[in-house]
Amino acid sequence: HKxxxxxxxxxxxxxSRSHSPRP
Structure with a gap:
């Protein structure tokens, strides 16, 4: 789940390597 x-x-x-929905 990490x-x-x-x-x-x-x-x-x-x-790390995902979109940033929350800044």
Missing amino acids: GRIVEFFPKSRGR
């Missing part, structure tokens, strides 16, 4: 968490929570990893 790879998908970045998609929903980019701020968690600092926008």
Whole structure:
């Protein structure tokens, strides 16, 4: 679930490689 968490929570990893819906 770590790879998908970045998609929903980019701020968690600092926008690693997914779109940034939440700045």
